[in-house]
Amino acid sequence: MTYPDPDDPAHPARPSVRPFLQSGPLAAGGYRPAHTDEEPPATEQTAALRPFVITSGRTDGTDPDIGMETQVTVHPGAGPVRLSPEMRAIVGLCLEPVSVAEISARLRLHLGVTRILVGDLRAAGQLDVHVLNNETPDPETIMRVIRGLRAIT
Amino acid sequence: MDFEQSPDRVVGTAAVGTGGRPKKAPVPVKIIVAGGFGVGKTTTVGAISEISPLTTEAEMTSASVGIDDPGQATSKTTTTIAMDFGVLTIDQTLKLYIFGTPGQSRFAFMWDDLIKGALGALVVVDTNRIDDCYPAVDYFERAGLPFVVGVNTFNGQMSYSLDEVRWALAVREDVPVLSFDARFRGSVRDALLVVLDQALDKAIRQKS
Numbered sequence: 001m002t003y004p005d006p007d008d009p010a011h012p013a014r015p016s017v018r019p020f021l022q023s024g025p026l027a028a029g030g031y032r033p034a035h036t037d038e039e040p041p042a043t044e045q046t047a048a049l050r051p052f053v054i055t056s057g058r059t060d061g062t063d064p065d066i067g068m069e070t071q072v073t074v075h076p077g078a079g080p081v082r083l084s085p086e087m088r089a090i091v092g093l094c095l096e097p098v099s100v101a102e103i104s105a106r107l108r109l110h111l112g113v114t115r116i117l118v119g120d121l122r123a124a125g126q127l128d129v130h131v132l133n134n135e136t137p138d139p140e141t142i143m144r145v146i147r148g149l150r151a152i153t
Numbered sequence: 154m155d156f157e158q159s160p161d162r163v164v165g166t167a168a169v170g171t172g173g174r175p176k177k178a179p180v181p182v183k184i185i186v187a188g189g190f191g192v193g194k195t196t197t198v199g200a201i202s203e204i205s206p207l208t209t210e211a212e213m214t215s216a217s218v219g220i221d222d223p224g225q226a227t228s229k230t231t232t233t234i235a236m237d238f239g240v241l242t243i244d245q246t247l248k249l250y251i252f253g254t255p256g257q258s259r260f261a262f263m264w265d266d267l268i269k270g271a272l273g274a275l276v277v278v279d280t281n282r283i284d285d286c287y288p289a290v291d292y293f294e295r296a297g298l299p300f301v302v303g304v305n306t307f308n309g310q311m312s313y314s315l316d317e318v319r320w321a322l323a324v325r326e327d328v329p330v331l332s333f334d335a336r337f338r339g340s341v342r343d344a345l346l347v348v349l350d351q352a353l354d355k356a357i358r359q360k361s
Binding site: 069072073097106132135139141142145150152153 | 207240352
């Protein structure tokens with residue numbers, strides 16, 4: 001870890017006790033919040049990643065619509081098709097609305113694998129993925145959460 | 154950690170379309186609980202969740218950073234991280250998810266994914282190891298996500314006062330610093346309500 005030169009005018013020394021504000025992770029190539037115009041780090045993945053057999057080796061190409069809390073249900077009237085055991089298990093969980101994270105936890109599938117398989121099942125017309133219209137919650141929704149949380153004991 | 158048994162894994166046709174129409178999916182909202190190892194994130198999630206916290210594993214590749222970097226050559230490491238999460242049903246159409254996330258900077262590459270659409274975050278702090286929460290505070294500041302610093306008073310004891318914690322973290326004046334007890338539902342609820350107040354402020358500002 002390198003700290004900025006305090007004499008360097010570009011990095012004025014600050015009395016802050018929180019060193020990450022100026023150095024550390026950023027200098028080490030760290031973790032700024034992603035900008036949408038940047039390539040996701042997934043494109044850099046190489047053979048270092050353990051192959052995901054059940055996703056046919058795919059580790060990226062995840063649908064950005066499919067978040068951890070995204071709700072998934074069986075597509076009404078989906079025709080019977082042959083599915084892999086993992087996909088069949090996923091469809092079996094989605095008779096009631098369920099989140100991607102819950103699918104991952106209950107089936108003990110890695111989150112990344114779950115997201116890929118859910119995306120495949122959506123593309124195959126087996127699952128409905130309920131994508132929210134507005135990404136950031138509106139004040140009315142937050143007020144409902146506050147009221148609901150206040151009501152619990 | 155208990156897991157439900159996986160359904161039997163016999164290959165066959167999926168039984169779909171037979172159980173009638175699935176219920177209308179609720180709108181999910183989420184709050185992030187972040188902090189260093191062992192500060193009480195899972196306890197916090199478990200105290201408020203209506204189900205036993207579930208664990209999901211994410212396997213990620215990232216360039217290794219920080220003190221354990223072996224040299225100049227860029228080395229990729231594959232890390233499996235476990236995230237605990239809980240659920241609170243607000244009503245038939247609204248569900249609150251609470252995700253506990255590892256706070257170490259080497260896991261921060263996955264936070265972009267996690268905070269997308271999040272209402273806000275509770276950064277859990279152990280006053281004996283305040284610096285464990287620096288990466289989370291840094292990240293949420295940069296990302297512009299409303300957050301609250303919650304000092305977990307394990308046994309009703311704090312090594313430092315809230316003012317001292319605020320000074321050490323150098324967070325903005327409008328970031329609440331509070332103490333709570335992760336073991337008690339009411340205490341966690343109150344801490345989350347402060348997070349939601351911050352989220353509401355931001356949502357109203359953005360709308361106007």
